[in-house]
Amino acid sequence: MEFVRPVLPSASRAEEIGDGNLNLIFRVFGEDDLSVIVKQALPYLRIVGESWPLTLERARIEADALALQDRLAPGLVPRLFGYDPDRKAIVMEDLRSFEVWRAALNAERTYPRAAADVGRFCGQMFMRTSNLLGDPDDWKALLARSVNPELCAITEDLVFSAPYIDVPSNDVEEHLTEEAAALRRDGELLQAVAALRHQFRTRAEALIHGDLHTGSVMVSPAGTRMIDPEFAFMGPMGFDSGAVLGNLAIAFIAHRAQGHRQFATTTARDARTFWDTLAETISGLWPDDEPWRDRFMAGLLTDSAHYAGAKMIRRIVGLAHVSDITGIADADVRRQAQVAVLRGGRALVCAPEVADIGGLWKLAVGAP
Amino acid sequence: MEFVRPVLPSASRAEEIGDGNLNLIFRVFGEDDLSVIVKQALPYLRIVGESWPLTLERARIEADALALQDRLAPGLVPRLFGYDPDRKAIVMEDLRSFEVWRAALNAERTYPRAAADVGRFCGQMFMRTSNLLGDPDDWKALLARSVNPELCAITEDLVFSAPYIDVPSNDVEEHLTEEAAALRRDGELLQAVAALRHQFRTRAEALIHGDLHTGSVMVSPAGTRMIDPEFAFMGPMGFDSGAVLGNLAIAFIAHRAQGHRQFATTTARDARTFWDTLAETISGLWPDDEPWRDRFMAGLLTDSAHYAGAKMIRRIVGLAHVSDITGIADADVRRQAQVAVLRGGRALVCAPEVADIGGLWKLAVGAP
Numbered sequence: 001m002e003f004v005r006p007v008l009p010s011a012s013r014a015e016e017i018g019d020g021n022l023n024l025i026f027r028v029f030g031e032d033d034l035s036v037i038v039k040q041a042l043p044y045l046r047i048v049g050e051s052w053p054l055t056l057e058r059a060r061i062e063a064d065a066l067a068l069q070d071r072l073a074p075g076l077v078p079r080l081f082g083y084d085p086d087r088k089a090i091v092m093e094d095l096r097s098f099e100v101w102r103a104a105l106n107a108e109r110t111y112p113r114a115a116a117d118v119g120r121f122c123g124q125m126f127m128r129t130s131n132l133l134g135d136p137d138d139w140k141a142l143l144a145r146s147v148n149p150e151l152c153a154i155t156e157d158l159v160f161s162a163p164y165i166d167v168p169s170n171d172v173e174e175h176l177t178e179e180a181a182a183l184r185r186d187g188e189l190l191q192a193v194a195a196l197r198h199q200f201r202t203r204a205e206a207l208i209h210g211d212l213h214t215g216s217v218m219v220s221p222a223g224t225r226m227i228d229p230e231f232a233f234m235g236p237m238g239f240d241s242g243a244v245l246g247n248l249a250i251a252f253i254a255h256r257a258q259g260h261r262q263f264a265t266t267t268a269r270d271a272r273t274f275w276d277t278l279a280e281t282i283s284g285l286w287p288d289d290e291p292w293r294d295r296f297m298a299g300l301l302t303d304s305a306h307y308a309g310a311k312m313i314r315r316i317v318g319l320a321h322v323s324d325i326t327g328i329a330d331a332d333v334r335r336q337a338q339v340a341v342l343r344g345g346r347a348l349v350c351a352p353e354v355a356d357i358g359g360l361w362k363l364a365v366g367a368p
Numbered sequence: 369m370e371f372v373r374p375v376l377p378s379a380s381r382a383e384e385i386g387d388g389n390l391n392l393i394f395r396v397f398g399e400d401d402l403s404v405i406v407k408q409a410l411p412y413l414r415i416v417g418e419s420w421p422l423t424l425e426r427a428r429i430e431a432d433a434l435a436l437q438d439r440l441a442p443g444l445v446p447r448l449f450g451y452d453p454d455r456k457a458i459v460m461e462d463l464r465s466f467e468v469w470r471a472a473l474n475a476e477r478t479y480p481r482a483a484a485d486v487g488r489f490c491g492q493m494f495m496r497t498s499n500l501l502g503d504p505d506d507w508k509a510l511l512a513r514s515v516n517p518e519l520c521a522i523t524e525d526l527v528f529s530a531p532y533i534d535v536p537s538n539d540v541e542e543h544l545t546e547e548a549a550a551l552r553r554d555g556e557l558l559q560a561v562a563a564l565r566h567q568f569r570t571r572a573e574a575l576i577h578g579d580l581h582t583g584s585v586m587v588s589p590a591g592t593r594m595i596d597p598e599f600a601f602m603g604p605m606g607f608d609s610g611a612v613l614g615n616l617a618i619a620f621i622a623h624r625a626q627g628h629r630q631f632a633t634t635t636a637r638d639a640r641t642f643w644d645t646l647a648e649t650i651s652g653l654w655p656d657d658e659p660w661r662d663r664f665m666a667g668l669l670t671d672s673a674h675y676a677g678a679k680m681i682r683r684i685v686g687l688a689h690v691s692d693i694t695g696i697a698d699a700d701v702r703r704q705a706q707v708a709v710l711r712g713g714r715a716l717v718c719a720p721e722v723a724d725i726g727g728l729w730k731l732a733v734g735a736p
Contacts, residue, residue: 131569140517149508202572203570291562292560292562
C-alpha cells in the first residue's frame with residue numbers, strides 16, 4: 001500500500017469491501033479514522049470467471065474519465081487522489097457516509113438531492129465533453145484517446161445482443177420462459193434493438209459514463225457521487241440518461257407491484273426532476289451559435305427512451321439482474337413486475353419518437 | 369525524385385500538373401512513356417493563401433486512407449505505390465487516360481460505367497469500414513487513427529457554417545445578394561444545417577472519402593477511380609453519397625437551364641444508377657445477424673438528402689464554386705440555375721425524411 005501514502009501518510013490497514021464484477025475494492029485506513037478507497041482492476045469478469053479475460057487498459061480509461069469528471073462536474077464524482085499505472089489502482093475519496101441509490105430506493109429512503117444531482121452531472125458532462133463547446137481539436141483527441149473496445153463489447157453483448165438470443169449466459173426465471181421466447185420472435189423489436197446497437201457503437205456525442213444505473217450512484221443527504229466510469233467512451237448521450245430513466249422506471253414498477261404507491265410516486269417524481277434538471281443544465285451551457293437546442297433536446301429524449309427500454313429488458317432476461325426485482329420475494333408479484341418491465345421496455349425501444357418526459361414515462365410504466 | 373525510383377527505376381523528368389487547393393501534383397516520367405503521380409502536401413490552403421496554414425499530418429491520413437481503399441475497393445482508386453513520410457509525398461498510379469467526371473459531365477461526354485462504379489466504391493467502403501463487419505477492436509483502432517481534425521474543420525466551415533453567415537470568404541455573385549441574405553434569415557434551414565453539422569462531427573459510421581464530388585472522380589471508358597481522400601475520417605456515410613447526388617443534381621440543373629434536355633436526363637439516370645448500385649452493394653455485404661437493413665437504407669437515403677442539400681447550397685453561396693455553374697456564360701441562365709440549386713438544396717436539407725431515390729431527386733431538381 002505504499003502508493004497510497006502520498007495521499008494518506010499513515011495508511012496502515014486495508015479491508016476488501018467490493019463485490020463488483022470487474023475490480024477489487026479496498027478501504028485503506030489511516031489516522032483519525034481517515035480513509036480512502038483503492039480500486040484495482042481485475043484481469044477477468046468476475047461474474048463469469050476467468051473464462052472472460054479482460055485487459056487492464058480499462059483502469060487507465062477509468063482514471064482518465066474520473067479525472068475529467070472531477071474537473072468538469074466537481075463534487076459529483078469521488079475526488080480522484082491518484083492513479084498507479086503499474087498496479088492499475090485508482091486511489092479516491094471514500095464515500096463512507098453514502099449509500100447506493102438503488103439500495104435506498106429499494107428501502108424507500110428518500111434523498112431529495114439525488115435526482116437533480118444526477119441530472120446536473122449528465123448535463124455538465126454531456127455538454128462539456130461534446131463537440132458543441134470547447135476546442136474541436138481537443139475533442140477529436142479525446143475521442144481518439146477514449147475508445148474503449150473491451151468494455152463497449154461487454155455492453156453491446158449484455159444490453160443489445162444476448163437478451164435477444166437464446167444463450168446460456170442469460171438468466172431467465174422459469175416463469176418468464178414464454179415472455180423471453182416472445183421477445184426473440186418479435187421482429188419489430190429485434191430490428192429496433194439492432195439499429196440501436198449500431199447507434200450505440202457509432203454516435204460519438206460525448207464522453208458518457210456508460211453504466212449509469214442506480215447502482216452507480218452514491219447518495220447522501222449532503223451530496224451525490226457517480227462512481228465506476230470504467231465503461232466511459234465517446235458515445236451517445238441518451239445511453240446515460242436512458243440508463244437513469246430505465247432504472248427509475250424499474251424501481252417504480254417494483255414498488256407499484258408491491259403496493260408501495262406512495263414511494264412509487266416519489267420515484268416518478270425523481271424521473272421528472274432528473275430530466276428537468278438535465279434539460280436546464282444543457283440550456284444553461286448551450287452555445288448561442290447553435291440554433292437547434294429544441295431539436296437537440298427532442299432527439300436526446302427519444303434516444304433516452306430507446307436506451308431506457310433496452311436497459312429495462314436486459315435486467316429481466318439478460319445476465320445481470322437488479323435487486324429492485326430480485327428482492328421481491330413473492331413470485332407472483334415478482335412476475336407481475338417483470339412482465340411490466342418487459343412491456344415498458346419494448347414500448348420504449350419501439351417508440352418512433354417521444355414528445356416529452358411525461359410521454360416517455362407513460363410508455364415505460366404503462367397504465368397506473 | 370530518388371524516392372520514386374523504387375517504383376519507376378528510370379525516373380528522369382517531372383512536370384507539375386496540379387491545380388489543387390491543398391497539394392502539389394507532379395507527373396514523373398520514366399522509360400517507355402511510363403509515368404507515376406507524386407502528390408505532395410502543401411503547408412497551407414492554396415485558395416486562401418499562407419494565411420490558412422495546414423499541418424502535414426494529413427498526408428499520412430491520405431496515404432492511410434488510399435491504402436485502405438486500394439485494399440477494400442480495388443480498382444476503384446489509383447494504385448498506391450508508396451508514401452514518403454519525410455517528404456509527405458504519395459506515389460501513385462498515373463491516370464493519364466482518364467478525365468475528371470465533372471469535366472466530362474460539363475462537356476456532355478457519357479461514361480456508362482462511372483455512376484455504377486462510384487456506387488460500388490461507396491458501398492464497399494461504407495460496409496467494409498463500418499462497425500457492421502469485421503473485428504470490433506480493429507474498427508475502434510481505425511476510428512482512433514483516422515481522426516482528421518484539420519480537414520474536418522475545413523469542411524465544417526466551408527459546407528456547414530460560412531454559407532449561412534455573412535463572411536468575406538463567401539463568393540456570392542451580385543445577382544444572388546438577395547437569395548444569399550434570405551438563406552441567412554431562414555430559421556428552419558439554419559436549425560437543420562446546425563443539426564446536420566453536429567451529425568457530421570459525431571456520427572462515426574465508416575471511413576468516408578469526405579470530399580466525393582464529381583471533381584474527385586476520374587472516369588474513362590475502361591474504369592473509374594476516386595481520388596484525393598485527404599478529407600477521409602470516420603464519419604457519416606450519407607456525407608459521401610450525398611456529395612455524389614448533390615453534385616449530379618447541380619449538373620442536371622445546369623444542363624436543364626441551358627436547354628440540354630437529353631444530357632440532363634442522362635445525369636438523372638446516373639443518380640439513380642449510383643443509388644441502386646450502392647444499395648445492391650450494401651445488400652450483398654449486409655450481415656445476416658443485423659435484421660434492420662431496410663431501416664438502415666432508409667436512414668442512409670435521408671442522410672444523403674440532407675448532405676446533398678448542404679453541398680448544393682455551398683457551391684452557390686460559399687467559397688468554392690463548380691464549373692457546371694460558373695461555366696454558364698449567360699448571366700440570366702446562370703442565375704436561373706443558381707436559384708434552382710439553392711431551392712433544391714434547401715428542400716433537401718429541410719426534408720424530414722425521403723421515401724426513395726425518386727423522391728430525393730424530385731426535391732433536388734424541383735419541377736422538370
